[in-house]
Amino acid sequence: MPAFLRYLTPLLLFLALAGLLYRGLSLDPHRVPSPLIGKPAPAFSLPRLQHADATLSSDDLKGKVSLLNVWATWCVACRAEHPLLVQLARQGVVPIYGLNYKDTRPEAQRWLQRFGNPYLANAFDADGRVGIDWGVYGTPETFVIDKRGVIRFKQIGPLTRDVIDNTLLPLIRRLQEETA
């Protein structure tokens, strides 16, 4: 390597990094538009987390407004989000279903025991195949599904109090007034 290039290497590396960071500014890790919004929720049928012999399928979600929360025990942000879900579940406004994503059964069950279980039922998606159908980018993600089984909203990243109070709950109330 020519000598002058050797001394330029750190600068060049930094410029590449700065380019990446610049690109990063225009990407929002929380809001990725989902092509699925306004489309019927992808059909699935998976074993339940707590009862491996029972199944949870997309049909169970029909006929009511519901939330589907994608989570995993290996995801730190899910841990941060979890108390809010427990609180939301206690309010009893909307049924929350879980899609336990690329996880192991014992760990996921332990998590629910430990941190509380806000979910009406959990689908166990060990290899993440259903996650792919649903366009899951990362965990946690939360979908709002209306009475006809159409996805109306998607939150990427953890729910916050602000999102729940100002986006989620008003939307759910509106959707609940719609006729099926």
Next chain:
Amino acid sequence: MMPELGHFALILALVMALVQASLPLIGSFTRTPAWMALARPAAWGQFLFLAIAFGALLHAFLVNDFSVLYVARHGNSQLPVIYKISAVWGAHEGSLLLWVLILGGWTTAVSLLGRRLPQEVLARVLSVMGMISIGFLAFLLFTSNPFERMFPAALEGGDLNPLLQDPGLAIHPPMLYMGYVGLSVAFSFAIAALIGGRLDAAWARWSRPWTLVAWVFLTAGITLGSWWAYYELGWGGWWFWDPVENASFMPWLAGTALIHSLAVTEKRGAFKRWTVLLALLAFSLSLLGTFLVRSGVLTSVHSFAADPARGLFILLFLSIVIGGSLSLYAWRAPGITRGGGFELLSRESLLLGNNLLLVITCAFVLLGTLAPLLYDAMGWGKISVGFPWFNTMFVTFTPPLVLLMGAGPLTRWKRQDPAALLRDLRLAFALSLAAGVAAALPWLTGSPAAGVAVALSLWLVLTLLTALWRRLRHRRPLLRALRSDFAGRGSRSWYGMWVAHLGVAVFIVGVTFVTQFDIEKDVRMSPGQSIEVGGYRFRFDGVVPHPGPNYRADRGTVTVFRGDRQVAQLHPEKRTYLVQTRPMTEAGIDAGLLRDIYVSLGEPLGGGDWALRLYYKPFVRWIWLGGVLIAIGGLLSASDPRYRLRVLARMGSRAAQQALAAGGAA
């Protein structure tokens, strides 16, 4: 009125910074002493105005002035006073103000303690620090003004995030910032040296104590943060590889490499380019950390509110500071003369190995932190990088690093006879290997990881003892020899190394044992019920409501027995803060040198039953004890009398006399 005063003081501080950054630098080229002399008073003025601004914001919190937007968002009249104070740096704007204030403090310290430095060196160093300050002050004033008013004023504040209402977290950010910002001193010395083209042992000796102190703060801040996470988050974890944690860990790694490299440059005049590059890198990484935390490009549990405009500003600033300094490096580095040579086996070569390992580790942390962003930017999808990646990296890089750490202090500068080194090390090597294998045997622990940890720690301890023995072996009685050697000139930094390396040994034991042998049980308990975990019996005595100053709590009582003896009575709490209504856990912990007993409350299950988490955590204290020892070692090194400038000046003149005498003799 006060907030406007604070705002005005910030503007004046910016003006002072502009003076401090420009005139002294120009003066150092035109050799105008009067202009160079401006650097010190300008620095003091800047610090004074920053202190006034900070005081004004603090005052707004203390008197509950909710007409100030920042106070209305993050303050509350019901907050205990200590959290009203820490609320000042509880969110983006105020923490940035704290950052500049600390920068002003470091600048003032340099201007006072560095007054014996050559005038143009001091002028350049202060001027570079002034430039950094300009960037942050402009950022503060133009995008994140903490004194912005709101009309009509709020009746009550939105309260400080309950997670931050904790004494540990009240002092954690200032500590960490002292570290981040302190690295700017080493950076400024490096830039000043590059500008002047004089990179010599004197430069290394000037920067070394500053770097050490900054690194000590960084170490203490990280240790404190980890301890806080352990007792406050309620699930017994102590490190999560979160982007914000990585943002503090990367400068620490680079800083660790830097203090070792500075030692070589000071003692042997070698590694000059490498040292300068590390000084630039360490501070650049702390700036990068600021960017990552505040721009919202990465999702993190504890990042600040995202704002793309702020992100763009920091990125621009980052490009100017880092890009500018690396350009300067590319321009000046070819002119730096080579230092003292060394052979393949020498202390220099071992330190070079340690430096490479630390920098590679740092690069891997950076890669792991930025990978989600990289994937996103390239359109490869979204990923999250977690424990497996970072843990694999650590398990890979720690053993070779520790092997080098053991051998380093026993190796001579310049050239080491391999046979002699082998003779010194073979006993320590054999003993630690044997102990490691023994520890891994099924009837002791049965865990290979624990075996490796025992071997590595014992290797460190034994080599350190060998090195100490070699220092003192010709003197008797040993204890007095130790005391007089410790008081001797230049030996405090050696003992600092000794204590810090011992801290690493302690840390390794703590990390490995707690990850290998901790026991946790998630249980449903009714009042009066007992459950045994890790040889201790936990009796649940029920939960009673317990009101706090600004929260409601459910307070449990768990009595812990070993056999029939009562060991501890713990009171884990579940708090709901009144304003932000966020449930928080306060773990009940019985701390001990060899084990912690840790209980936290889960959910009420009806009928007086609760979900509880019971943990037995062996050696977990050793993690922080290691951190504390490392910090103490750093302090000891920094307090070495040879860094005091009066001594430096005297030694400089003695060296000159010696050179004259040598020249005369030849």
